[in-house]
Amino acid sequence: MAKPAVLTHPESLKRPAGPSEYAKDPVNASMSKAEKIALYTKMARIRHFEQRCIRIYQQGKIGGFLHLYVGQEAVAAGTISLLGKNDHIITGYRDHGHGLMVGMGMNECMAELTGRVTGCSQGKGGSMHYFAPDKNYWGGHGIVGGQAPLGTGLAYAVKYLGLKGSCLAYMGDGAVNQGAVHEAYNLASLWDLPVIFVVENNGYSMGTSQERSTAHPGCLAKRAEGYNMAWDVINGHDVYEVRAKTAIALKRAHEESKPTVLEIFTYRYFGHSMADPDKTYRDKEEIKEYREKKDPVLAFEQELLSEKVLTPELSLKINEAAMAEADKAAIFADESPDPTVADITKHIYWEEDNRGPKTTSRGTIIFE
Amino acid sequence: MAVISYREALRAAMREELKRDDKVVIMGEEVAQFNGAYKVTEGLLKEFGPKRIVDTPISEAGFIGLGIGASMLGIRPVMELMFWSFSYVAFDQIVNNAGNIRYMSGGLINCPIVIRGPANGGTNVGATHSHTPEAILASHPGIKVVCPATPYDAKGLMKAAIRDNDPVYVMENTILYNDKGEVPDEDYIVPLGVADVKRLGTDLTIVAHGRAVITSLKAAEILEKEHGVSVEVVDLRSIRPLDEETILASVRKTHRALLVEENKPFCGVDAQVAYLIQSKAFDELDAPIHRVSSIDAPQIYCKRMEDLQMPNVERVVAEALKVLA
Numbered sequence: 242m243a244k245p246a247v248l249t250h251p252e253s254l255k256r257p258a259g260p261s262e263y264a265k266d267p268v269n270a271s272m273s274k275a276e277k278i279a280l281y282t283k284m285a286r287i288r289h290f291e292q293r294c295i296r297i298y299q300q301g302k303i304g305g306f307l308h309l310y311v312g313q314e315a316v317a318a319g320t321i322s323l324l325g326k327n328d329h330i331i332t333g334y335r336d337h338g339h340g341l342m343v344g345m346g347m348n349e350c351m352a353e354l355t356g357r358v359t360g361c362s363q364g365k366g367g368s369m370h371y372f373a374p375d376k377n378y379w380g381g382h383g384i385v386g387g388q389a390p391l392g393t394g395l396a397y398a399v400k401y402l403g404l405k406g407s408c409l410a411y412m413g414d415g416a417v418n419q420g421a422v423h424e425a426y427n428l429a430s431l432w433d434l435p436v437i438f439v440v441e442n443n444g445y446s447m448g449t450s451q452e453r454s455t456a457h458p459g460c461l462a463k464r465a466e467g468y469n470m471a472w473d474v475i476n477g478h479d480v481y482e483v484r485a486k487t488a489i490a491l492k493r494a495h496e497e498s499k500p501t502v503l504e505i506f507t508y509r510y511f512g513h514s515m516a517d518p519d520k521t522y523r524d525k526e527e528i529k530e531y532r533e534k535k536d537p538v539l540a541f542e543q544e545l546l547s548e549k550v551l552t553p554e555l556s557l558k559i560n561e562a563a564m565a566e567a568d569k570a571a572i573f574a575d576e577s578p579d580p581t582v583a584d585i586t587k588h589i590y591w592e593e594d595n596r597g598p599k600t601t602s603r604g605t606i607i608f609e
Numbered sequence: 610m611a612v613i614s615y616r617e618a619l620r621a622a623m624r625e626e627l628k629r630d631d632k633v634v635i636m637g638e639e640v641a642q643f644n645g646a647y648k649v650t651e652g653l654l655k656e657f658g659p660k661r662i663v664d665t666p667i668s669e670a671g672f673i674g675l676g677i678g679a680s681m682l683g684i685r686p687v688m689e690l691m692f693w694s695f696s697y698v699a700f701d702q703i704v705n706n707a708g709n710i711r712y713m714s715g716g717l718i719n720c721p722i723v724i725r726g727p728a729n730g731g732t733n734v735g736a737t738h739s740h741t742p743e744a745i746l747a748s749h750p751g752i753k754v755v756c757p758a759t760p761y762d763a764k765g766l767m768k769a770a771i772r773d774n775d776p777v778y779v780m781e782n783t784i785l786y787n788d789k790g791e792v793p794d795e796d797y798i799v800p801l802g803v804a805d806v807k808r809l810g811t812d813l814t815i816v817a818h819g820r821a822v823i824t825s826l827k828a829a830e831i832l833e834k835e836h837g838v839s840v841e842v843v844d845l846r847s848i849r850p851l852d853e854e855t856i857l858a859s860v861r862k863t864h865r866a867l868l869v870e871e872n873k874p875f876c877g878v879d880a881q882v883a884y885l886i887q888s889k890a891f892d893e894l895d896a897p898i899h900r901v902s903s904i905d906a907p908q909i910y911c912k913r914m915e916d917l918q919m920p921n922v923e924r925v926v927a928e929a930l931k932v933l934a
C-alpha cells in the first residue's frame with residue numbers, strides 16, 4: 242500500500258517540483274505577463290471554488306456525488322489554456338475544473354451543485370454533468386469511459402465540417418479499461434480524427450490503485466501504439482510541461498488531423514468523491530508528500546514568483562478575490578430557486594419543447 | 610405513385626435526405642462497399658461517395674457513440690445496425706448518452722441522430738439475433754422509436770426521423786424488406802406519433818405495430834370471411850411518441866380490443882397500450898382486453914416452432930374470437 246501510486250512513471254519520480262524545464266518552451270515563453278497571471282488566477286479559482294464546495298457539501302446542501310479536482314488543476318488549466326475557436330472538450334464526472342477553465346461562471350457552477358434552476362444545467366445535471374456547449378464544453382459525463390466515443394465524434398464533426406480544430410477527450414486512469422475507450426482509440430486512428438485522449442492518471446480509480454487495475458506496457462499512454470497512435474507522458478503538476486506537450490499533440494491534430502493519447506500524471510488530494518472516507522487504500526503520508534512537493538497551484542506560483550511575474554502581494558490579492566468569488570457563488574446558489582415540478586418534464590425532447598407546425602412529432606410523448 | 614419495396618422505400622428516403630441536407634451521413638457496418646448487409650443502402654456509396662456513406666468497423670459502442678458526438682455538433686448521422694440485437698453492446702451510448710444529453714444539459718445540447726436496422730424474429734437465427742427492443746428503448750424518456758410496417762410508412766417515417774432533432778430509433782424488419790406497396794413520387798413525411806387505421810371495422814379493434822400489423826390484417830380478412838366479424842386494425846407506426854387518440858377513438862367505436870405484437874409479453878409495448886385503454890376508455894369496453902405476443906421464452910431456433918412462438922394468423926384469429934365471445 243505504501244507504494245507511491247501516482248509515480249508510476251519513472252520520469253515522474255526523478256523530477257520533484259522545481260523550476261520548470263518547460264518555462265522556455267515557445268508556447269510558454271511567448272506568453273505575456275498578463276496571460277501568465279490570468280492562467281494562475283484560473284488555477285487558483287478552481288482550487289478555491291472546490292474548497293468552498295467541500296463546506297457546502299458538509300452543510301448538506303450538495304447532494305449525490307461530489308468529485309473534487311483539487312490537486313489536478315494544472316491538467317485542465319494547461320491543456321485548455323491552449324485551445325482556440327474550433328477546439329472542443331469533453332470529460333468525465335470530475336468536471337468542475339474544466340468548466341471553470343472554459344469560462345463558466347462560479348455562480349452557475351455552484352447553483353448546479355445545489356440543484357438550482359440557475360445552475361448551468363438548470364439543476365438537471367448535477368456535479369457530474371456540467372455543460373457549456375457555447376464554450377465548446379460538451380460535459381460532464383457520469384459513465385466511466387462513455388464520453389470517449391462522443392469526443393471522437395466531436396472530432397469527426399470538426400473534420401467533416403472542414404474546420405481546423407480538435408477535441409480533447411479526458412478520462413481517468415480507470416477508464417482506460419473500458420471497451421468504449423478502446424473502440425474510440427481504434428476509430429480515431431483508423432479515420433485520422435483530430436482527437437486528443439487525455440488520461441488524467443491520478444493513480445487511483447476509486448479505491449483501486451493503478452497497479453491493481455491495469456496491465457500496461459510501462460505506462461497507460463503506450464497502449465496507443467497498439468492502435469498506431471502517437472502518445473506522450475506528462476508531469477501534471479507542472480502547467481508549463483502540460484502546455485508544452487499538449488501543444489505538440491494539438492499541432493498534430495490541427496496540421497495532420499491525427500489523434501494522440503496523452504497520459505498526465507497527477508494526484509487527487511481528497512477521496513474519490515465526498516462519499517469516500519479515503520481510509521482504506523492509501524497512506525496520508527502519500528498525500529502529504531505530493532502536496533508538499535508537487536502541488537500544481539503552488540508550483541506555478543513559485544514559478545511565477547521567480548520569474549518576477551507575480552509578487553506575493555498580487556498572489557494574495559488573486560487568492561482572496563477567488564475566495565470571495567466562491568463565497569458569493571455560494572450565496573447565489575443558496576438564494577436561487579429550485580426548478581419546478583413542471584420543469585421536470587422540460588428539456589427531454591427538442592421537438593416537444595419546440596412544438597409547432599414544422600416539428601415532426603405529434604402524439605403523446607410524456608406519459609402519465 | 611410508384612410500387613416499390615420496403616427496402617427501396619428506406620433507401621429512397623435516405624437518398625432524398627442525403628440530397629436535401631449535406632449534414633446527413635450514413636454510417637454502419639458494410640453499408641458502403643458491400644452495399645449493405647441487407648442491401649438497404651445499395652448504390653449510395655456510388656452516388657454520394659465515401660464522405661457521406663461510411664463503412665465502420667464492428668464496433669457498435671464506438672461508432673454509435675461517435676455518431677452521437679458528431680450529432681451534438683450538427684452532423685445528422687443515420688447509423689445502421691446490422692441487427693438491433695447488436696445494439697445491446699452499445700446500450701450505454703444509445704440510452705445514457707443519446708437519450709439523456711438534452712435533459713442533463715438543461716436543453717443546451719440536442720442529439721439529432723437516427724439509428725436504424727432490422728429488429729425482428731422469424732428468421733430462424735436463434736435468440737441472439739431476434740430481439741425486438743422497441744419497448745425497452747421506448748421506456749426511456751428522451752428516446753423516440755418507430756416501427757414501420759409498409760413501404761409508404763417506411764419512407765415517410767425514415768424521412769421524418771432524419772429531420773427530427775431528437776434521437777429516433779427506426780426498427781425495420783428483414784421479413785418485410787421485399788414487401789411492395791405504393792409510395793408517392795413527391796416529397797412527404799409521416800410525422801412521428803401518428804397511428805394509421807389500416808383497415809376500418811366495427812366489431813373489434815386490433816392494435817399492432819411492425820410486422821404484427823401485416824399478420825393482423827390477414828387475420829382480419831379471415832375473421833370477416835369466415836366469421837362475419839368486422840375488424841379495425843390500428844397500426845401504431847410510432848411507439849414513442851404514441852398516438853393515444855387514434856387507439857382510443859377506435860376502441861370507443863368497437864368496444865373491444867385485441868393487442869398484437871412480436872415482443873414477449875412481459876412489459877411489451879402492449880402492456881402500456883392496455884393500461885392506456887383501461888385508464889381512458891374503461892367504460893367503453895364490452896370485454897376484457899386480450900393480447901397476442903410471442904411465447905415468453907428466448908427466441909427458439911427451430912423454424913417450425915419459431916413460427917408458432919411468434920404471433921401468427923391462426924393465433925390472432927383464435928384470440929380475436931375469444932374477445933368477441
Ligand SMILES: Cc1ncc(C[n+]2csc(CCOP(=O)(O)OP(=O)(O)O)c2C)c(N)n1
Pocket residue numbers: 335383384385412413414415416417443445446447513
Ligand atoms: C461504467 C461505470 N462503472 C463504474 C462507475 C462508478 N465509478 C465512478 S468513478 C469510478 C472510478 C474511476 O476512476 P478513474 O477513471 O481513474 O477516474 P478518477 O475518478 O480517478 O478521476 C467508478 C468505479 C461508473 N460511474 N461508470
Ligand SMILES: [Mg+2]
Pocket residue numbers: 413414415441442443444445446447
Ligand atoms: Mg483515477
